[in-house]
Each structure stands twice: as C-alpha cells, then as structure tokens.
Amino acid sequence: MIRRTLFSALLVGLALWMLRPDTPVTALQGGQSESRPELSGFLTDSRGQAISDAEVLVFLNDAAEPAVSTTSSEDGSWVVDLPGTVLESVHIEVERHHYESFSYRLAESEVERLRMDGSFAFNTIVLENQITLGFWVAAAAFVFTLLLIASERLQNALAALAGISIVFAATFILGAFNESFYVLNMERALAYINWEVIFLVMGMMIVVGILEGTGIFQWLAFQAYRVSRGRISLLIIVLIVITSVASALLDNVTTMLLMAPISLQIALALGIDPLALLIPEILASNISGISTLIGTPTNILIGAYAGIGFNDFLINQTLGVLGAMAVMIVVVLYFFRGELKKTSGGISEALYNKLKENARIKDARTLKWSGVVFGGMLFFFIVGESLHMVPSVTALLGATLLLLLVEPDIEKMLRVVDWTTLVFFMALFMLVGAVQEVGLLGVFAEIMGNLIGANLPLGIVVLVFGAGLLSFVIANIPLAAALLPVVRFVSAGIPGAAESQVLYYALSMGAAMGGNGFIISGETNLMTSGIAERAGYPISFARYLRIGVPVTLLTLAAGTGWLFLRFALTGG
C-alpha cells in the first residue's frame, strides 16, 4: 500500500513538475536597472520562423569584449539592458549554430535616439541558414532511422536511439575537431522532448492496462453476435461500431488485440470467413481514432505540438470520420457480399458455452471502477481546457486514481507501461529536433510552401493525400513528428490556416487513414494479421490490398471533402 501510494505521488509530482509553465529563457547579464537604456529585437530565419537560443552580443564604445549578452527566447525576441556608461558607439553581433553570423553597428543618429529615449528596438533581424557538415549528418541520421524502422531491421526505439546517437557522436566527438559537425547539444535536444505526450501516453497505458483485464470488449463482441441473430451484415456493422468507439477512446492496437480473437471465434461459429469481420474492424480502428485526441499516437503528437485540445478534435473531425466510416462500410459490405448470404446452421451447445465463457466479464469490480474513472477522465478531457488542465494531467490523475481504487499489483502495473514506446518517443523528438535545428525541415517546408502558396484547398489535398500515401510505407508516428514543423510553416503562409489549424487536422486524417493502405502499413494491421494467422486464416498482402487501397483512397477523399466543407468553404 505504501509503495503504491508513493508511486502514485511520484507520478503526479513528476507530471506537475514536467508540465510547469515555462520559465523565461532570456537571461540578462551585466546588471540591470530600470533607468538603464534598453536594446531589443526579433530574430527570424528567411522563412519568417522565430529563432530561439541565438546569442546576442552587445559591444559598447568599440570595446573588444561584449558589455552585455543575452539569448533569444522561443518567439525569437531578445532584450538587453545596457550598463549605465556614456554611450558613444553600439555594435551588436548575433551568433547561432547553423546560421550565418549577423553584425550591425548603430548609426550616430540611432545611438542618439537610444540616449534620448532610453531604448532602441531593431527591425526584425533575418539570419540566413548555413549548410554545415552537421546538416548532412542530421539528415543522414534521420533517413537512416526511417529506413531502419521501415525495413524492421531494428525495433523502433532502438532505431531512433541509433539515429540520435549518430547526431550526438557528430556533435561531441567530431565537433571537437571540426566545429562544422556540430548539430545540437544535450540541453537543446532535451528541450525538443514533448513531456505532455510522454505523460499522456504513459497515463493512458496504465488505464488501458487495468481496463483490458475486465473482458469488456470481448463481452460487447459477444453481445453483438447475440443481437445480430445470424444477420452477417448487421453483425459487421455492430462490430465496426464497437471497434470504432473503443479505438476512439483507447489505442487501436490494444483494441484489435482484444477484438480479433473473439471476432474470429464468432465468425467460425457463424461459418463465415473470419476476415469478413477482421478486415472491417482493422479499417474502422484506424479511421475512428482520428476523432479524439487520445485515439491515435499521431493525434497525441499533433495535439501537443499545435495546442489542439480534446474538444477541438471532436468538433472538427467527428463528422468527417463518420462520413469516412459510412464510405468504408459500404465498400466492405460490397467486398464481402458473398459472406453476407451465408446462413449458419447454428453451433453446438458446447461451442456456444465456450464462446460465452471466453467473452465473460472477468472482473466486475475493476470494470465498475474503470468505468467511473474513465467517465471522469472523459469529463476532464472535455472541460479541462477551461481549467487550463492539459490532457496529460487528466490521464495521470485518472491512472493514479484507478491504481488506488482497484489496488492492482504495482509491479504488474509498471510492466504494462511500455517503456520502449516512451523511449522511442523521446529519441524521436530529439532526432526530429536535430533535423529542425540544422534547417533540413525548413528546406522541406519551403518547398511545400512554394508548392501550396496561399491556396488552402490545395494545402488540404496535399496534406491529406501526401501524409496518407506516405503512411502506406512509412510509419506514421515519425512521419507526423517530422511534418509538424512543416505544417506550421505552410499554415503561416495561408490566410486563416494558422488560426483554424486546418492543416494539422489534414495531417491527422492523412497519417491515420493511410495506415489502412497495406497490411504492413500499420501496427494494428500487423497485429491483427498475426492473430488471424494463429487461427489458420492468414491475411495475405494481395488480399488485403484489394480492399485496403480502395477504402483508403475513398476515405481520404471523404476526409478531404469534410475539411473543405468545414474550413475552405464555410471558413471553419
């Protein structure tokens, strides 16, 4: 009991510490005084993106050493108070890795203004990107990591760790001999880790770990079998609805690992091809998660990066998801039309009882508490925004409360937290930070920006279909993580897009729906295929392709149509 309470307190404490408001990064040197003259300005790159962590050095009266210095903050702003000496000349230098240095000497008239007004604000200073050896190292490490993940040569977390290790080796070992190898230091790398994502994923893992043991999904699937009374089309639709709701609230892989075995048994009991139930469930699982912040890992990433809340996803995505689901249902019912005509001769009492036993509620007490806590979590996901309560805090509070209420084995609970996934996220954030730091993502963003320009409908199509088609072959988590800064840049060039965040929704739809393309396109697909294969019903690449590709293209079109309607035509 004491260990569990301590663990719970540690979790909450750690979360609150990690999620504390940012402290200002600007540190003034050389003493401060309200009456001292002040210099200030903004730093951006050539694409207008703020540059943080640049060092601004101020030299006074032709001295060789800077009188004061500061670093630019996250929004690119900087400000310094000058020492109270007689000002004859002022010269500033701005330095930052991966950018050309900037140097400016204030004109006589500007120095006079500074003396008279007590302050002087620079126009925005634009720093030009510099392609260094570090640029190529970071680019190679990123591509190498994507290839390792795509080829499954290394586990994801290990692949991402390998990538960021290459970056650090270049920075600290090669960089000691040649500064051009510098990519980013540890402090900068850690700053790229999004702790909200880490704690939200961890909290949800604990909640799902407790909920899964109750047998609720299997019980619901069995009820679908009973209610449908042998009508296959009705059964497929009810199972799609159950899978969709579960996937929207929990993660897709977990949902399918629980739904697939019982669905297989139901299919065999009805004498139909199990793939007629499993494939629609896979498709539904990948689509429905789009409608909530916690439904897919990519939504968690997008939400944390762009500040899109639980309600925003619900309001702006749900109708599009429902439209895509309707399209998907029509296609699967047509594709499996041969199975719909089959009539079951019924199963023996022994088989029925076995099915019922496998689908029973295993732990009613835990289910009751899980229902209460999960309901509370949903409430706080929805109202949390008005309380400035970020979703990761809701997830951690829910997980802790559930741990205290159901009193599970804490060691077991620690085991259900998949630390490798959390390490993957952390290493990936740092790696994406590295390619962002050297300007690679900026180059890609500029290409995208030039392609899309200020055309919102084109931006929606490029993002939905681009992310969707790339997700056929590239894991959608690193893809989304890499595209987020690009989306921010492209959004800034389209009137209204930055405010409505429409392109982030387009990325969310594309990355998730694209996972339906091939059997190898997503983890959900692969795990379901693994279970089907264990029952003697392998899902071949070709067979899945015949339904996966058309469904994906049609649902991407449906999603695009919805975003057009919601944002491009009606203005959001």
Add this chain to the structure above:
Amino acid sequence: MATILCATRGGEASIHTQEHAIRLAQTQDANLVFLYVADVQFLSQATAAIVVDVATEIEHMGEFLLLMAKERAEKAGVKSETLVKRGIFRHALVEAAQEVGATMIVLGSPQEDNPAMQSLLEEVAGVIKEQTGVDVVIVDRSDAV
C-alpha cells in the same frame, strides 16, 4: 494403445489435417489428441505498446478451435482429447508429444504451393522426430482423406 497427436489451428488447411488425423485414428484404433500452440512470437514485431494479455486471449481462441476439431472427430465416431500449450511451436510440440506419449505426430502443410515453406516444414518434422523418436506425418492438401 497408439496415440496420435495432431497439431492444428482452424483454417481450411487445418480442417483437412484434422480429418486426416481422425481417419488415421479410426484405422489404427488409436487415441487422438488435438494440440493448439498459443505462439505469440509475432508480438515481437510490435513497436506499439502491448499492454494486453494476448497469450491468454489466443489460448481461449485455441480452446474454441480445438473444441470444433473435437466435435468433428465425434461426428466421425472418434473420441479425442484437446491440449493447449503456450510457447514456441516446435518446443511446445515436442513437450506435448512427450506429455501424451504420442506414437505419431500429424502436422498440416499450410502452404503447399510454397516449396520453401514445405522444405522448412520437413526440416522441422525431421528435428521433432529426432528429439521425440516419434514418426511425423505431414498432411498435404492433395492427400486423400
């Protein structure tokens, strides 16, 4: 009395294997044991969090599949037992053969049109025979029931 151990799953190929084993049990007047192995090695490919007890769910699925096989045998007038084991298929099969005192092991050929797969299966069968001293029969889809 002879004991036939039939390792099976639930697909079309498995049904053919089960029927072959039932026929063998009939002709040899042997005990028949259906085995399902809950092998969750495929989870090692997962990169997402696996927070559910997949092995137990697959064991339940295996019990259901074996019950179907048992009913099939009963319809043919052959009494049979079922056994579910967890682990790597090859190891679990050897363990089960020793546990039930098998005198013959019947395996299905899941992909008869794949020579590489067939050759791998024959290699596995050879290893199992070496380890257990029990004859291993691989049932081809073309084998008459």
